[in-house]
Amino acid sequence: MPKQAPPRLDLTAAPCCAPLTQRRVPTETAAALAPAFKALGDPVRLQLMSMIASAEGGEACVCDLTPAFDLTGPTISHHLRVLREAGLVDAERRGTWVWYRARPGALRQLAALLAS
Amino acid sequence: MPKQAPPRLDLTAAPCCAPLTQRRVPTETAAALAPAFKALGDPVRLQLMSMIASAEGGEACVCDLTPAFDLTGPTISHHLRVLREAGLVDAERRGTWVWYRARPGALRQLAALLAS
């Protein structure tokens, strides 16, 4: 869990969501959603996102995420932070461990933009 | 139009497409699709993609794209090349102008991955 709530994007606040293919995405919408796509634009983060979103109970522990990659703890922590700051996931510390869960609506909004 | 066909990703060749939220995305799939998300992870490219995909006739001329941004020609050309190499668009020169069109199936595949 971050020491203080990090500057987090609220994707649902984006001027929203007509499909990309329907009309030109306004500048503000592009600026609001591009960071989320950027966050998914790394293979490790794409897998992290998938592991979190598909985890049973809807949440995944960092202690399960880290050993799934050939990367150090700090690096995984960095990628999780990027996902957090992009508004894609939320983190919660419970006792010793930190749990991540997908932010409801975030993926849906991105999917809606790409939908035809 | 690129001088020679650039190394272009074939998104449809990616081990494909169960939603992110359903099961963990395999490493190869993540490696194949992350570049496409990365390409959309820039506000300018997101708008370019939208302008191309939503253009009437399904294609847009560079000569219409460039003046829509406060950027130089080379910079727009660079962004279009990134979209091309990510497998999201195709380019074709017809006479003086170069036309870009959305690559069918590319956006659909990304949307499918994000779908819940």
Added chain:
DNA sequence: TCTCTGATTCGACGGATGTCGAGACAGGTA
């Protein structure tokens, strides 16, 4: 309180990225 473990932050490094100006290339047109 002290110690141990899990997770984050910090600082550093090499490599990638966005932007531009200058120059090259492709097609029209005279």
Added chain:
DNA sequence: TACCTGTCTCGACATCCGTCGAATCAGAGA
């Protein structure tokens, strides 16, 4: 042929990004 216009390539620059080791912080338990 020569010239003009539209587009791309090249080289340079500052900035950002992915990764690591070391240090720090947060809880749990002795």
